[in-house]
Amino acid sequence: MVWEKDEKEKRQEPLLVTRSFLPPLEEYVEMLKPIWDSRWLTNMGAYHEELKKRLKDYLNVSELELFVNGHTALEMAIQSMDLKGEVITTPFTFSSTTHAIVRNGLTPVFCDINSRDYTMDVNLLEGLITERTCAIVPVHVYGNVCDVEGIQDIAERHHLKVIYDAAHTFGEELDGKGVGQWGHASMFSFHATKVFNTIEGGAVAFGDKRLAARLYQLKNFGITGYETVEYVGANGKMNEFQAAMGLCNLGYVDQEIEKRKALVMHYRSRLEGIKGIRLCPENPRVRSNYAYMPVVFEEDRWNRDEIFQALKEHNIFARKYFYPCVNSYDCYKDRYRAQDTPVAARISRQILTLPLYGDLPLEAVDQVCDVIEDRSR
Numbered sequence: 001m002v003w004e005k006d007e008k009e010k011r012q013e014p015l016l017v018t019r020s021f022l023p024p025l026e027e028y029v030e031m032l033k034p035i036w037d038s039r040w041l042t043n044m045g046a047y048h049e050e051l052k053k054r055l056k057d058y059l060n061v062s063e064l065e066l067f068v069n070g071h072t073a074l075e076m077a078i079q080s081m082d083l084k085g086e087v088i089t090t091p092f093t094f095s096s097t098t099h100a101i102v103r104n105g106l107t108p109v110f111c112d113i114n115s116r117d118y119t120m121d122v123n124l125l126e127g128l129i130t131e132r133t134c135a136i137v138p139v140h141v142y143g144n145v146c147d148v149e150g151i152q153d154i155a156e157r158h159h160l161k162v163i164y165d166a167a168h169t170f171g172e173e174l175d176g177k178g179v180g181q182w183g184h185a186s187m188f189s190f191h192a193t194k195v196f197n198t199i200e201g202g203a204v205a206f207g208d209k210r211l212a213a214r215l216y217q218l219k220n221f222g223i224t225g226y227e228t229v230e231y232v233g234a235n236g237k238m239n240e241f242q243a244a245m246g247l248c249n250l251g252y253v254d255q256e257i258e259k260r261k262a263l264v265m266h267y268r269s270r271l272e273g274i275k276g277i278r279l280c281p282e283n284p285r286v287r288s289n290y291a292y293m294p295v296v297f298e299e300d301r302w303n304r305d306e307i308f309q310a311l312k313e314h315n316i317f318a319r320k321y322f323y324p325c326v327n328s329y330d331c332y333k334d335r336y337r338a339q340d341t342p343v344a345a346r347i348s349r350q351i352l353t354l355p356l357y358g359d360l361p362l363e364a365v366d367q368v369c370d371v372i373e374d375r376s377r
Contacts, residue, residue: 043220059188074097119139167202198246302375
């Protein structure tokens, strides 16, 4: 059903692909008063420590360290393991994943993805391991959890570190186990556009307590004592204003996820069954956070860019996420070829993430789906 003319006219305000969640202003302002009183703005203050404790419980992980953003968290996690050589990762990800590897002086080796859930194809993984391979950095995509058992089996047999980019899987569990429990470390992003945000922010979850001091020191310039600096660290500390926002938002995140779930279910009811449209399969083992609404438009019936443009003409802004693949970026294209990971290259040409956030009206989902259905005729 294409919406009526008066409904079209309501879409004067742009419908963006996402919108940051914010708590009631008065609640956040109240949280700021102790900061004003103490003048303790950063350097692991009271809110920082409280958020760290509460997130360990919420994410169901044993150890966690907070960072100023997700990218720094991933970069520091990799640095903390003293790696040298090649790191196997995926080209179907945000630029941060590969940049964090390269900025640690390591060489990315790209493994293709599977076409079912767009995570690393474990069947191809072992064939990429060489004597120079030191680690694997898989990426949980759109809330789809990697084949963690398969990756763990291969990593253990080849004595490799596993560091997950878990930016898309805040709060998710696999068979009741927090996703951050898999691998040697997992990075979570708390960027403003994520299901849970601290404005900017991130964390590394890990199991080995020996990493705690190293990560703490690396995010604080490598300082290990009043007069000693043992590591080449950086300033990766989360400040008290970010932590206060996180504490406020943590009280609403379950409610936000439930709202997103209702919207995703409505999207699915409208789009499932349309020929040439493919949606991510639901995994009964995963407690989802409904972070994204990815849709693949198969090329024999659809042109993804035409759908993107048609939505834009109705003031609806989807996202080509992820496009292009990392191995075709200008900064990497002289070293890699996108055609070497053909599934990732194809999915990147076909996929759109549709507008999704808790306060998105159900009618807006219908408007998005109406434009897509109209193009299918």
